[in-house]
Each structure stands twice: as C-alpha cells, then as structure tokens.
Amino acid sequence: EGGEAAEADxxxxxDIAAYCQALAADYGLTPREAxxxxxxxxxxxxxYISEELTVxxxxxxxxxRHIYEKLNIHSKQELIDLVLFGSGVM
Structure with a gap:
C-alpha cells in the first residue's frame, strides 16, 4: 500500500514526495537530489539531511547547489514555496 511514496521514507x-518526483523528472534531478x-x-x-541520509x-x-541551479531558485524559501504551492499543500 502507498507504493507511490516508497521513496518518501x-x-x-x-503529496510532497510525489511533487518532488515530478519536479525531478521535469528538471533532470537525480534520485538523490529529489x-x-x-x-x-x-x-x-x-x-539534518546529511545525518539523515548518512552522507x-x-x-x-x-x-x-545542484538543485538550486537546476530549478533556477536562489533560496531555501523559494524552494519551499515552489514545492508547497506546486504540490497543492498550500
């Protein structure tokens, strides 16, 4: 069940995980970047992310940096707005 969010561990x-996967496909992000x-x-x-993903x-x-370049954004706030509004969460 919930196979769509398998990557969202x-x-x-x-819904956020699914939208991030869609952005990844559209903008050529790697699975790790997604x-x-x-x-x-x-x-x-x-x-937090480096500890969570053990990298x-x-x-x-x-x-x-690669995510920012590929999505043509310049701040964490832009990223949050892009994902939250784009995914329909907000």
Missing part, C-alpha cells in the same frame, strides 16, 4: 508526506529536495521542502537543514555535509551542500 523520512516522513515526507506523499530525496534532498523533499527534505528541504519540509524545512530540513543541510546538517557528508559537503556532499549534501553540493546536492543542494
């Missing part, structure tokens, strides 16, 4: 709501995008949309910090902080920051 870190407590990411299914995962990080979803966590960032919940307001998670890079430090280095610098690796997480690199993924975040």
């Amino acid at each position: 870190e407590g990411v709501p299914a 995962e990080i995008l979803a966590l960032m949309a919940l307001g998670r910090s890079a430090k 280095s902080y610098n690796t997480t920051r690199t993924h975040v």
Whole structure:
C-alpha cells in the first residue's frame, strides 16, 4: 500500500514526495537530489539531511547547489514555496 511514496521514507508526506518526483523528472534531478529536495521542502537543514541520509555535509551542500541551479531558485524559501504551492499543500 502507498507504493507511490516508497521513496518518501523520512516522513515526507506523499503529496510532497510525489511533487518532488515530478519536479525531478521535469528538471533532470537525480534520485538523490529529489530525496534532498523533499527534505528541504519540509524545512530540513543541510546538517539534518546529511545525518539523515548518512552522507557528508559537503556532499549534501553540493546536492543542494545542484538543485538550486537546476530549478533556477536562489533560496531555501523559494524552494519551499515552489514545492508547497506546486504540490497543492498550500
């Protein structure tokens, strides 16, 4: 059940996870970038994400930079607005 949110293991709501997957497909994000995008949309910090996904902080920051470049956004707030409004959560 809930197969759609299989990737959303870190407590990411299914609608947000699904929208992040759609953004990933549209903008050429890697699966890891999509995962990080979803966590960032919940307001998670890079430090939290690196611990949650057991990758280095610098690796997480690199993924975040790539996400910003691919989505043409410049702040965490822009990312949160994009995902929350785009997914229909807000």
